[in-house]
Amino acid sequence: MLRLSGFAASASVGDFCQRVALRLVTGQADQAPNPEHDAYLFKGQAFHSECQWVVTFEEHRPEAERLFSDRRLVVLPHDFDYLSEGDVIRFVPDRKAVRVLFRKGANANYFLVTERCNHLCLMCSQPPKDVDDRWLAREILDVLPLLPATTPFLGITGGEPTLVGEDFFDILSSARDHLPSTPVHILSNGRTFKDQQFAQRYQAIGHRRLSVGIPIYSADPEVHDYVVQSKGAFDETIRGIMNLKSVGAEVEIRVVVHKQTYEGLADLSDFIFRNLTFADHVTFMGLEITGFTRANMDKLWMDPYDYRSELRAAVQYLAAARINVSVYNHQLCLLDGSIHRYAKRSISDWKNEYVDECTSCSRRSECGGFFSSSNLARSSHISAFR
Known part of the structure; x- marks a missing residue:
């Protein structure tokens, strides 16, 4: 059973305080970028994103903090490492709460x-x-x-x-x-x-x-x-x-x-x-x-x-x-x-x-x-x- 909700291991988002829906992108998306809702999904790739948001996992946290010190960074636990390009999550900053809203590869959303x-x-x-x-x-x-x-x-x-x-x-x-x-x-x-x-x-x-x-x-x-x-x-x-x-x-x-x-x-x-x-x-x-x-x-x-x-x-x-x-x-x-x-x-x-x-x-x-x-x-x- 996949884990669809939980809490971020850590988050550095400045004074951003409202819940937000984030589409995960890796630079391969065929849709037009959405500055407010696109988040770069970092798994150690060399591609450098212009997204305001970056989502990564605990194993990539040190490198992500170094590369994206000027971005809003959300670090997820390993339970969510199935997430991929095109998936959409909800993030609530004050509670660091995360919920998966859409999975591109799911049989039903x-x-x-x-x-x-x-x-x-x-x-x-x-x-x-x-x-x-x-x-x-x-x-x-x-x-x-x-x-x-x-x-x-x-x-x-x-x-x-x-x-x-x-x-x-x-x-x-x-x-x-x-x-x-x-x-x-x-x-x-x-x-x-x-x-x-x-x-x-x-x-x-x-x-x-x-x-x-x-x-x-x-x-x-x-x-x-x-x-x-x-x-x-x-x-x-x-x-x-x-x-x-x-x-x-x-x-x-x-x-x-x-x-x-x-x-x-x-x-x-x-x-x-x-x-x-x-x-x-x-x-x-x-x-x-x-x-x-x-x-x-x-x-x-x-x-x-x-x-x-x-x-x-x-x-x-x-x-x-x-x-x-x-x-x-x-x-x-x-x-x-x-x-x-x-x-x-x-x-x-x-x-x-x-x-x-x-x-x-x-x-x-x-x-x-x-x-x-x-x-x-x-x-x-x-x-x-x-």
Whole structure:
């Protein structure tokens, strides 16, 4: 598991005191220099940068202090030595706090827009906070112009991203202007889109590769509302999906499979077929054991092997109906062989790992592996393909 946040070993930045997003450059970047946000990544190279900022590591500290005595110097611990050209970090001078915001070589980069949410999902991996975090949106607006135009994917998440109002539209407009060819996927509970005007304004942004992933956990409104801990959420979510599709937006339906939802997978698939056939994608997702999930393990956790029949039936039903369907966050050895072709490697690389049983598996390269938090609860049926 990659370390994405921590503290600088040392920093010499003069009287600079505000948080800043820094794009790491080595002189090879194909983008125009940005004096305020570019930082030279020094790993002992001879190239001498004109950047105001220099980022280096403890082993290069003496040489960096000698060469760049007139620059703002940030020295990172060895845990961050995976950083490279084009990556973007956040640095907070007064605390020497560092967070990696974007990795050019990552399989997926997600930006957290807000920690506020109008759900309290039993298995939320990012428990909501009622805080004023508008600075997150402003930071994203600083970062987007720094990203390469060839960025293969960008995710927007929360909390509930639509709750930030105007900032939500500003972020999407910036992505349209700076990353017109990059698919941008928004994780939302969909409820704000119950307002037809909000849905229309969203679609009017005009980014041609924009999509929204919205969860539905059951065809039974009471079960869905229980999982998200918000009465009336089901009806507003369905209305939001309808409004989005009525304006031509791309919508993905997400279903997290656990003890509260697995028995209703067949009914949910039938509900989607009969009422939401226009969905662009349906994904059945494995449980990530973090956030609220840890506190609700007795209500949520079950061995994925034990719901393999229900999952197989739901996937095959939608596939037969010619609805684009996938399985995320599951290991191939736990899935019925008939749905292996729908399984995707979906876990973000920084928290993706494999266990000892995977070492000799002939299909490891095809398998999604595990979340790093899976050591808290893991199937007893993990086995290698020979």
